[in-house]
Amino acid sequence: MSTQPKISLLRRKLKEEWLFDCQCVRCLDSTEFGSYFSSLKCDCKGFFCKVVKDDIKEKLVCSNCHLEKDLFSQLKSETDILQTIQNLNDEVKLLELEETLLKNKNYHKNHYLLFALRRRYLDIVDIKSVDDLRKVSRLSKHVIDVLQLIEPGCTKIFGRYLSLMLESEMRLLTDAKKSNRIDENEFRLRMKQVIQGRLKAVKLQSNFVK
Structure with a gap:
């Protein structure tokens, strides 16, 4: 499991598509106020709402079981x-x-x-x-x-x-x-x-x- 800092999936999307690092309340909350609006669901019923980057590539991290998975x-x-x-x-x-x-x-x-x-x-x-x-x-x-x-x-x-x-x-x-x-x-x-x-x-x- 990576020990690198994690960012919300929504912030990662905005940075990639609109080239800015949003600091609004919703973007800073990886759960998006409990809606998981931008996140995919894990088999364990958790949500892939955070992004972590290691030396090779980015992965999504489950909020529940902490599984790291490439779903990009x-x-x-x-x-x-x-x-x-x-x-x-x-x-x-x-x-x-x-x-x-x-x-x-x-x-x-x-x-x-x-x-x-x-x-x-x-x-x-x-x-x-x-x-x-x-x-x-x-x-x-x-x-x-x-x-x-x-x-x-x-x-x-x-x-x-x-x-x-x-x-x-x-x-x-x-x-x-x-x-x-x-x-x-x-x-x-x-x-x-x-x-x-x-x-x-x-x-x-x-x-x-x-």
Whole structure:
């Protein structure tokens, strides 16, 4: 095991691609506020979130078992995957790619590729059915969960996805009520909670929020 100083994977990426050594709070935290947003997952359930360099080459180090592994070829392939995600305009293909990534043992629910994919889906989705509403609700929830880790606080982007999630949930509640899957009391209670959340989402998307 190398005894050389370790740096976060995110800082290493920024230095390589943008030629500067970032000193922000998130970059100095190798876990990226517990999200492991840029990190691959180890078989032991830890995360390859630190980089160490010996006399020969760089390696990634697991946060749990401390295994050192060269995964940089996979990291480089992520650039192509991200480009594919950004160029995809097909909802079905995006969901198929999500399933493929989740089957890869190195990716996890908070990984930035899955975050980008879910945002892309929400950007292009044309809601035509109750099933589409369920997908929007699920994917919005994932995006919100990650945002709360990597960008905590009141932000416009958080407000946007909160609004998407709550709008889909409002429509799902209405459908459930019409289909008699929930009674009037439950419908009113849950709808009240959704409306309160939507008021918050509207405020977050105002010009007074960054």
